[in-house]
Amino acid sequence: MNAIAHYNFAYLDEQTKRMIRRAILKAIAIPGYQVPFASREMPMPYGWGTGGVQVTASIIGPNDVLKVIDQGADDTTNAVSIRAFFAKVAQVATTTHTGDATIIQTRHRIPEEQLRIGQILVYQVPIPEPLRFLEPRETETRKMHALEEYGLMHVKLYEDIAKHGEIATTYAYPVKVEGRYVMDPSPTPKFDNPKMHMSEALQLFGAGREKRIYAVPPYTEVVSLDFEDHPFEVQTFTEPCALCGAEGVYLDEVVLDDHGGHMFVCSDTDHCEDRRAHGHRGRLGADPLEAAS
Amino acid sequence: MSAEPLLRVDGLSKFYGGRIGCVDVSFELWPGEVLAIVGESGSGKTTLLNCLSTALEPSFGRAEYRMRDGAFRNLYDLSEAERRFLMRTDWGFVHQNPADGLRMTVSAGANVGERLMAVGDRHYGRIRATALDWLSRVEIAQDRIDDEPRAFSGGMRQRLQIARNLVTNPRLVFMDEPTGGLDVSVQARLLDLLRGLVEDLGLAAVIVTHDLAVARLLSHRMMVMKDGRVIEAGLTDRVLDDPREPYTQLLVSSILQV
Numbered sequence: 001m002n003a004i005a006h007y008n009f010a011y012l013d014e015q016t017k018r019m020i021r022r023a024i025l026k027a028i029a030i031p032g033y034q035v036p037f038a039s040r041e042m043p044m045p046y047g048w049g050t051g052g053v054q055v056t057a058s059i060i061g062p063n064d065v066l067k068v069i070d071q072g073a074d075d076t077t078n079a080v081s082i083r084a085f086f087a088k089v090a091q092v093a094t095t096t097h098t099g100d101a102t103i104i105q106t107r108h109r110i111p112e113e114q115l116r117i118g119q120i121l122v123y124q125v126p127i128p129e130p131l132r133f134l135e136p137r138e139t140e141t142r143k144m145h146a147l148e149e150y151g152l153m154h155v156k157l158y159e160d161i162a163k164h165g166e167i168a169t170t171y172a173y174p175v176k177v178e179g180r181y182v183m184d185p186s187p188t189p190k191f192d193n194p195k196m197h198m199s200e201a202l203q204l205f206g207a208g209r210e211k212r213i214y215a216v217p218p219y220t221e222v223v224s225l226d227f228e229d230h231p232f233e234v235q236t237f238t239e240p241c242a243l244c245g246a247e248g249v250y251l252d253e254v255v256l257d258d259h260g261g262h263m264f265v266c267s268d269t270d271h272c273e274d275r276r277a278h279g280h281r282g283r284l285g286a287d288p289l290e291a292a293s
Numbered sequence: 294m295s296a297e298p299l300l301r302v303d304g305l306s307k308f309y310g311g312r313i314g315c316v317d318v319s320f321e322l323w324p325g326e327v328l329a330i331v332g333e334s335g336s337g338k339t340t341l342l343n344c345l346s347t348a349l350e351p352s353f354g355r356a357e358y359r360m361r362d363g364a365f366r367n368l369y370d371l372s373e374a375e376r377r378f379l380m381r382t383d384w385g386f387v388h389q390n391p392a393d394g395l396r397m398t399v400s401a402g403a404n405v406g407e408r409l410m411a412v413g414d415r416h417y418g419r420i421r422a423t424a425l426d427w428l429s430r431v432e433i434a435q436d437r438i439d440d441e442p443r444a445f446s447g448g449m450r451q452r453l454q455i456a457r458n459l460v461t462n463p464r465l466v467f468m469d470e471p472t473g474g475l476d477v478s479v480q481a482r483l484l485d486l487l488r489g490l491v492e493d494l495g496l497a498a499v500i501v502t503h504d505l506a507v508a509r510l511l512s513h514r515m516m517v518m519k520d521g522r523v524i525e526a527g528l529t530d531r532v533l534d535d536p537r538e539p540y541t542q543l544l545v546s547s548i549l550q551v
Contacts, residue, residue: 134396147374151381151411155396155403158410161417162400162439227417 010057010090016040020058020213024204027215032177033145034128039211043085048078050208052105052124053085059120059204060086060103065093067101072109072250072267079107096270108171110192112249112271115201117218123186125207128214130174130184150182153225161230170235176223177216185222191234191250196222241266244275245282297359299324299465299497300345305354307340313521314340318354320516320526324464325495329512329529331502331544337521338501339469345499346386346467347376358465381408385458389470391450394457395442401428401453402438408461427456431486448479452486459490468500472507484510505548509533517541 008014016038023037042050060066066086070079074096082105083094095101098111105122115121131141134152144152153174160168173190177183185193186205196203196216203216216222226232240247242263249271251264263284266272276285298321307314315337322328330338343349345356347368357365361383368376380386388394395404405424406414414420425435431452433445442450451471458466471487472480488511491498502508508515509529516526517538525538536542 134399143373147377149377149411151407154410154415155399155407158403158406158417158420159399162402162421226415228415229418 007089009062010060010086011042012040012054012057016054017058020054023213024055024058024215027204027213028202028217030181031216031220032181032183032214034212034214036211037213039208042208044081046209047126049082049105049107049124051206051210051213052107052122052208053082053206054208055122055204055206055213056082056086056103056105057090059122060090060092062090062092064102065095065100067095067098067104067270068106069104069109069111069268069270070107071252072111073269075269097274098268098270106188108187108189109250109267110188110195112246112266112268113274114195115199117200119201121199121201121203123188123203123205125184125186125205125212126209127172128184128186128205128207128210128212130172130182145181148180150176150225153182154227157225157227157230161227167226167230167232173232174225176225178221179223182225183214183216183222189235189250190224190232193222193224193232194234198222237264239264240282241272241275241285242282243285244272244280245285246272246275246280298322299326299359301355301357301365302345303355303357305341305344305351305356307337307344307349308352313337314349315344315518315521318516318523320523322465322497322499324497325491326514327491327496327498327500327512329500329502329508329515330518331505331508331515332518333503333544336518338503338518340521341518342467342469342499342501346384347371347380361464381411382461383463383465385463385466387451387454387458387466387468387471389473391442391447391454394454395450397443398441400439400441401433401445404442404453404457405460408457412461423460427460428453430490431456432482446479448475448483451475451483455487455490459494459496462494464497466496466498468498468502470502470504471500472502472504480507487511505533505545517544 020037023035027035042053068079068083070076086092087094098113103120107124129141131144131152134156135141157167171189172184172187173193175183175185175193198219200218202218205214224232237251241251243265246266250267252267253262253264255262300322303319305318306316318341332338344351350369356368358368359365402424405427406420409420428435428438433449433452442453472483500511512529515529515532516523519540525541533545536545
């Protein structure tokens with residue numbers, strides 16, 4: 001007998017999925033608002049994406065095509081494991097191609113390729129509360145959200161400028177959603193913040209340990225907070241991707257040797273591979289066939 | 294002085310179960326007037342102050358405040374959003390322990406600027422200029438603007454707390470033992486500073502203190518409390534020089550003469 005037959009489709013039982021779907025619907029109805037939900041134990045530790053996995057499990061159907069990325073890469077441990085998990089418990093097709101996926105579960109990045117209507121981006125969120133490091137009391141932060149008291153968020157940005165001469169927050173950069181709720185976009189680099197604005201794809205955020213779900217529906221205004229005289233800016237890179245030569249994308253620095261050698265490569269591996277398949281070459285991007293011979 | 298009071302308090306009482314916090318307190322406070330509430334520990338001073346500043350809801354009574362539009366509103370009928378807005382714009386609260394009123398982990402500049410940002414100022418340069426101005430007004434060196442209050446002495450923290458409260462030009466400030474825990478020379482400078490600011494800005498203030506010397510220096514009028522009740526009220530000089538109630542006489546004669 002196949003042991004996997006004891007699992008319900010997509011691991012979670014139907015009642016749990018209904019509970020999570022209700023939370024998701026509420027989250028979509030109130031963009032940026034953190035909806036509490038009864039987060040379940042998952043067969044993985046907190047901090048490895050239990051929130052994202054529960055959201056994905058609740059929305060996935062047999063015809064979905066799943067892509068999972070971790071820091072933009074399809075081939076890191078966490079991404080591979082979660083992809084394998086759903087291939088096993090939901091028997092869904094998986095892919096690494098952004099364009100082919102209907103559901104993309106992500107930690108830390110939004111794919112470079114523009115998402116389109118019908119796609120769902122599921123974020124794994126460690127700390128959903130953007131005010132947490134400034135105000136430790138949950139009762140107080142909830143009240144601040146309810147009364148739209150967001151002055152404190154700017155205190156943090158003020159501190160950045162006072163200490164570093166610029167807004168030094170580079171990831172989990174706070175945004176205001178549809179002119180109302182201030183939201184933590186999860187630890188994505190602020191480079192990706194503009195991609196959330198008026199996105200065609202539905203964006204769902206799941207925080208397993210903190211038991212919160214929130215959402216940004218398609219075509220929703222997402223504005224990064226800033227000062228008039230210190231406007232929001234994304235990171236820029238001085239050199240293109242060493243493998244595919246892409247510019248205007250988010251790059252990772254990879255150390256090559258013990259003598260200070262390094263290169264910058266696309267953090268989005270699918271985007272990089274796709275470009276190389278179309279003949280783009282960077283400084284170190286030899287033809288894969290030549291390199292193999 | 295204005296023709297109408299800023300605050301009208303009528304029959305304010307607070308009970309903690311069967312115990313008395315304060316009973317049947319009534320007074321009026323006028324713009325630019327400083328009222329001291331004195332009495333020994335446990336006499337209900339702080340309960341009264343917390344009721345006035347809406348940190349506590351009284352069991353009975355009303356406190357009507359004249360809003361900036363001139364209309365009197367009962368504080369306890371305001372919505373929480375309105376109360377909190379009042380608290381960070383038109384009011385200030387100076388705590389005895391500066392750590393209760395400051396954010397100890399953000400810089401002095403951010404502490405002063407927080408209220409400005411809370412009411413919607415989004416220009417860094419302007420916020421910083423205002424913070425610098427206020428630091429010098431409370432005699433904190435301008436090059437300390439990026440230091441955290443943790444690195445400040447007790448007196449500096451208290452002055453920073455005052456700057457933080459006054460930056461939005463409030464009309465009414467509550468103070469709970471503002472000079473408690475400071476040594477006498479620092480106390481004297483803080484009192485000087487407070488007197489100057491109250492005078493310059495035309496602030497109305499309610500000051501709770503057990504230190505009659507502080508009350509003498511800062512306040513125009515005073516109320517003496519005992520067991521939750523106001524037993525004597527009047528002009529500060531009159532109460533201190535010619536106390537009528539036996540308890541007030543005891544209080545005044547208990548001042549240590551150096």
